[in-house]
Amino acid sequence: MQEAFHRIKVFPFQVKQRDPLYLLLRPDQEQEGIWGPVEGEVGFGDQIEQAARRYLVRDVGVNPPGSLLDMSWATRTQFGDELIIEWCFGYECHGDPDPSILAKHWADHRWAGFGEAYQALEIQADRTAMMRLHAMINAA
Numbered sequence: 001m002q003e004a005f006h007r008i009k010v011f012p013f014q015v016k017q018r019d020p021l022y023l024l025l026r027p028d029q030e031q032e033g034i035w036g037p038v039e040g041e042v043g044f045g046d047q048i049e050q051a052a053r054r055y056l057v058r059d060v061g062v063n064p065p066g067s068l069l070d071m072s073w074a075t076r077t078q079f080g081d082e083l084i085i086e087w088c089f090g091y092e093c094h095g096d097p098d099p100s101i102l103a104k105h106w107a108d109h110r111w112a113g114f115g116e117a118y119q120a121l122e123i124q125a126d127r128t129a130m131m132r133l134h135a136m137i138n139a140a
Contacts, residue, residue, distance in 0.1 A: 004083045006042035008052045009126070010068075011133050012060060012091045014111070020137045022117040022130065023060070023097065026108040033107065035120040037129075042087070052089045059105045061098025066091055071132050075125045088129040090136070 012023040024035045040055035042048055049068060056062050069090035077084045102109050112120060114134050121127045 002081050002083055004085060006048065007084060007086045008038075008040055008042060008048060008055065008089065009036075009086050009129065010038040010052045010056055010089045010091050011130060012038065012056065012062065012093050012097070013133070013137065014093050015137065019113060020134065021111040021113060023093070024110050024112055024117055024120050025060075025102075025106045027105075028107045034122045036123065036126055037088075038091075039086075048087050049089075052087075052091070056091055059101070061101030062091065062093050062095070065094045067094075069133070069136065071129060071136065073129055073132055075129075086125070088132075090133040 013020050014023075015021075025038065026033060026035050038052075038055050038059055040051060040059070042051045049070075052068060056066075069092065071088045071090060073088040075086045075088075077086075097109075114130075118127055118130055118134075121130060
């Protein structure tokens with residue numbers, strides 16, 4: 001019997017002088033240590049958007065106001081009988097994240113323009129999601 005696990009990936013961004021900047025996060029070296037977005041599990045009974053906002057507040061320290069942007073993008077990865085579905089969102093930060101919370105949860109973080117952010121991401125699915133987000137921001 002196949003079991004499905006739902007996860008979220010949230011790409012925080014800010015638009016400064018019409019150019020988007022993306023928040024890159026790097027976890028502790030023991031946990032892969034590669035740059036990426038906010039990630040988390042969607043618990044039983046959670047709504048996907050609620051889970052995304054919870055991880056943003058808990059792991060990055062952003063608080064409303066902010067705009068959650070559904071990218072209408074999900075990746076599916078099969079591991080034996082387990083299916084992992086990752087739902088992707090953008091989050092427009094209208095203020096800076098809390099530095100003490102960032103320091104507590106991440107080994108490093110930085111804001112980067114699209115070119116630098118895209119190159120820093122090592123997982124192809126993250127790059128694809130960021131490209132989709134960038135296109136959505138520029139189309140707005």
